[in-house]
Amino acid sequence: MTLDIHKRVERKLLLHVASLVFLLYFFFAIDRGNIGFAALQMNDALGLSAEVFGWGSGLFTLAYLLFQAPNAELLRRLGASRGFAIIACAWGLVSTSTAFVPDQFWFLVNRFALGVAEAGFHAFMIYYISRIFPKRVRGLAVGLSFIAVPCSMIIASPLSGALLGVDWAGFHGWQSLFILEGVPSVLMGLLCLKLIPDTPADAKFLTEQERTWLIEELGTVSDKSAESSALGNIREAAFNPLVWALGFVLFTMVLAINVMTIWMPLMIRQVSGAGNLAVGALNSLPWITFSIGCLLAGRSSDKVKDRATPLRVSVAIATLGFFLSAALQEANTVLAFAAFLLACLGAGGAQGVFWALAMQLLEGRAAAAAFAMITVVGSGSGVFAHPLIGNLHDSTGSFGGVVWTLAAFYVAAFATLHWISRARTPGTPDDSTNGLQPNATPVIDK
Structure with a gap:
């Protein structure tokens, strides 16, 4: 039942x-x-x-x-x-x-x-x-x-x-x-x-029995965090090293998305010499593989207790793909593009698991502020990415340096995730603070 x-x-x-x-x-x-x-x-x-x-x-x-x-x-x-x-x-x-x-x-x-x-x-x-x-x-x-x-x-x-x-x-x-x-x-x-x-209690599309089960499953009926100080929550999130570590991982992932969004058509044109229609068709393939990775990794992470593992696997796949794509650009453009698609599969998988991991690590009254701070750090790559990519292209005459840079950032992101996994220690409920616990796995409001 x-x-x-x-x-x-x-x-x-x-x-x-x-x-x-x-x-x-x-x-x-x-x-x-x-x-x-x-x-x-x-x-x-x-x-x-x-x-x-x-x-x-x-x-x-x-x-x-x-x-x-x-x-x-x-x-x-x-x-x-x-x-x-x-x-x-x-x-x-x-x-x-x-x-x-x-x-x-x-x-x-x-x-x-x-x-x-x-x-x-x-x-x-x-x-x-x-x-x-x-x-x-x-x-x-x-x-x-x-x-x-x-x-x-x-x-x-x-x-x-x-x-x-x-x-x-x-x-x-x-x-x-x-x-x-x-x-x-x-x-x-x-x-x-x-x-x-x-709230779960407001979900009218559920039967009364289903609402009761969901409320018990989530472990809370009301959100006590509504009574907390907004400024205090922002300050608490800003001084949590876990927030900054996760922010850097997101920074890396958004950097890859920026490359895909703005520079991908130019990269395809330069590498393949294809016409406009062909570039448009090829440009859809990275997004398709990104979406597949996002769904597959997100769903598979629901079946394991530690979401950090599927996230590290996704980041490792993206890293391998970017390294192979950069190394093969001069030798074989078809294999280089295939390797880039592999990287997009891993990058999409990382995107699908990342926030599920963040939700697992950061709970309690300051969670919304913590997610916002992580987003701020991650979105900062938009300011950083485009001048960097433009300069790398102008200095080398190709996008190979851009792909090598993405690979390097993903290596750093993998190392950061390793630190996060080692730094986490089992947390205990702390209803008196109801906030974030740096370097721990909070189980507040549960």
Whole structure:
């Protein structure tokens, strides 16, 4: 009977909750990435120079990093339904309003505002998954959420290109793009008010027996962390060495994603000499293998007690793939690309397991702030990655140095994970502090 209940509950959670989180992340990725397509028309329409456009990206990143932890704490206090509703409506409205910016100044204001509006979503999403899903299915829930990013790349790219040709009601194509891609986020946010349960007790799609089982499985009925100090939680997370170690591992993974997102088409063109259509087709393969790795590793990690092991295996596969790809670039481009796909499989697997491990290690009142701090450190690679890659390419004349650099970072990430595994010691419940325990496996609020 218990076995049947846990299967039914997990299936319903994946259907009713993970699917909604996937859609939120899908629109989140679209609204932050469509500026690249809009720039094909918008820069000329507004008279934006490359420098001003770059400043817009910089201001977005600055706001996103500065407001990450405060926003995550605010969302935690609001609860899931109101929190997701407010942040999705906020970024959707700001993204839509980009269609109406009249000049350079308001473009820069708009990009900063979008960074503020999106900050905290990712960390709160991870925190929410840790509060609503049983441990045995969290890896799959995270994996399903994260494949929203490659799915958005595959679906939104041709859609954005098509919308650039849509002129209606006096709007140009780039304006149509922001309006038609921003409004769905607002609608999705409003749906969250009705469809997202704040706690297991609010999950109306479960029977009373199933809700009781889920509450007992998670070990808590109410979130005592709502009573804690936001500033204290941020300070506690900032001084936890485990948070910084996990942040560096995420930094490495985001560095690889940045290479895949921005530089992959150029890498494929330089290595293969393929035409535009062929480059587009080949560019989808790394994202497909990334998604497969994300789902497989996330699901397999649910079947083991120590998620650090599948994460280390995924990082090792990515490291091997990057090393082989770099070594084979001059000798055999086909094998080099195949090795890069192997690296993407490992990188996707690492992405799928990483946050499940973070949820296992960091629990209690400061968990949302800790996830936000990890996100800040990881997202910092976006500031670091593109100048580094550009300089490596200019100095060597190829992307081989970029792939060697990725391999080196993954070696360092593997060493960091080894330290995390050795540093952890069995923790004991501590309801008096209800916070994070550095270098331990907290079991607070359990």
